[in-house]
Amino acid sequence: xxxxxxxxxxxxxxxxxxxxxxxxxxxxxxxxxxxxxxxxxxxxxxxxxxxxxxxxxxxxxxxxxxxxxxxxxxxxxxxxxxxxxxxxxxxxxxxxxxxxxxxxxx
Amino acid sequence: xxxxxxxxxxxxxxxxxxxxxxxxxxxxxxxxxxxxxxxxxxxxxxxxxxxxxxxxxxxxxxxxxxxxxxxxxxxxxxxxxxxxxxxxxxxxxxxxxxxxxxxxxxxxxxxxxxxxxxxxx
Numbered sequence: 001x002x003x004x005x006x007x008x009x010x011x012x013x014x015x016x017x018x019x020x021x022x023x024x025x026x027x028x029x030x031x032x033x034x035x036x037x038x039x040x041x042x043x044x045x046x047x048x049x050x051x052x053x054x055x056x057x058x059x060x061x062x063x064x065x066x067x068x069x070x071x072x073x074x075x076x077x078x079x080x081x082x083x084x085x086x087x088x089x090x091x092x093x094x095x096x097x098x099x100x101x102x103x104x105x106x
Numbered sequence: 107x108x109x110x111x112x113x114x115x116x117x118x119x120x121x122x123x124x125x126x127x128x129x130x131x132x133x134x135x136x137x138x139x140x141x142x143x144x145x146x147x148x149x150x151x152x153x154x155x156x157x158x159x160x161x162x163x164x165x166x167x168x169x170x171x172x173x174x175x176x177x178x179x180x181x182x183x184x185x186x187x188x189x190x191x192x193x194x195x196x197x198x199x200x201x202x203x204x205x206x207x208x209x210x211x212x213x214x215x216x217x218x219x220x221x222x223x224x225x226x227x
Contacts, residue, residue, distance in 0.1 A: 031211070032210060032211030032212075033211070034211060034212070034213040034214070036214075041219075042219070043110070043201075043216075043217040043218060043219050043220070044201070044203075044214075044217045045217075046206075046213055046214060046215045049206065049209060049211065049213035049215075050209065050210070050211055050213070055213075055215065087151060089151075089212075089214070090211075091210070091211035091212030091213065092211065094153060094167065095141065095143075095153040095212055096153065097143075097150055097151035097152075097153075098150075099150050100150065100151075
């Protein structure tokens with residue numbers, strides 16, 4: 001299986017900060033990466049698919065980039081509702097997920 | 107608006123089986139690939155398997171070979187996952203998720219709320 005290494009594991013930030021989360025695949029996966037936001041007690045939310053396409057209804061402060069093995073999720077200006085855990089997922093072969101990044105209040 | 111509503115929490119003893127359901131509203135679930143994913147306490151997300159919309163045929167991760175059964179009922183817009191020979195390390199929250207149509211790379215655009223399965227003697 002393709003391993004997705006996500007970093008950092010935890011990130012402390014303030015409202016208004018620019019936040020960058022990275023995901024590295026163990027082999028080239030073209031642009032088949034998706035990003036999700038998880039909040040306790042709520043269904044996970046798809047943010048970005050195909051590395052850089054913003055899912056409908058997701059605020060434009062979220063963006064994704066990358067191809068091959070290295071991918072990033074950027075939140076341009078962190079808002080209070082963005083404190084959550086974020087996961088990357090590859091869909092190039094049998095689905096695998098990154099280990100998650102918890103974005104905490106600084 | 108699409109909603110996936112999963113069945114409630116379950117407690118089982120080791121060796122038992124559990125059958126989870128995932129019922130859709132707002133769209134016809136049998137038109138989409140449907141995945142099952144789980145998250146054990148303190149662990150990452152693990153893919154379990156998928157149901158093919160064309161014929162309802164299942165596929166699953168090799169580690170669940172012989173223990174998982176994925177089915178669907180098109181009349182009730184529901185998919186099911188049965189996991190047998192439960193072990194303590196099967197304790198997890200189990201999610202169903204719909205794969206976005208016509209987009210490569212398996213983005214999962216709608217998820218159920220999750221079902222906690224606790225396996226304990």
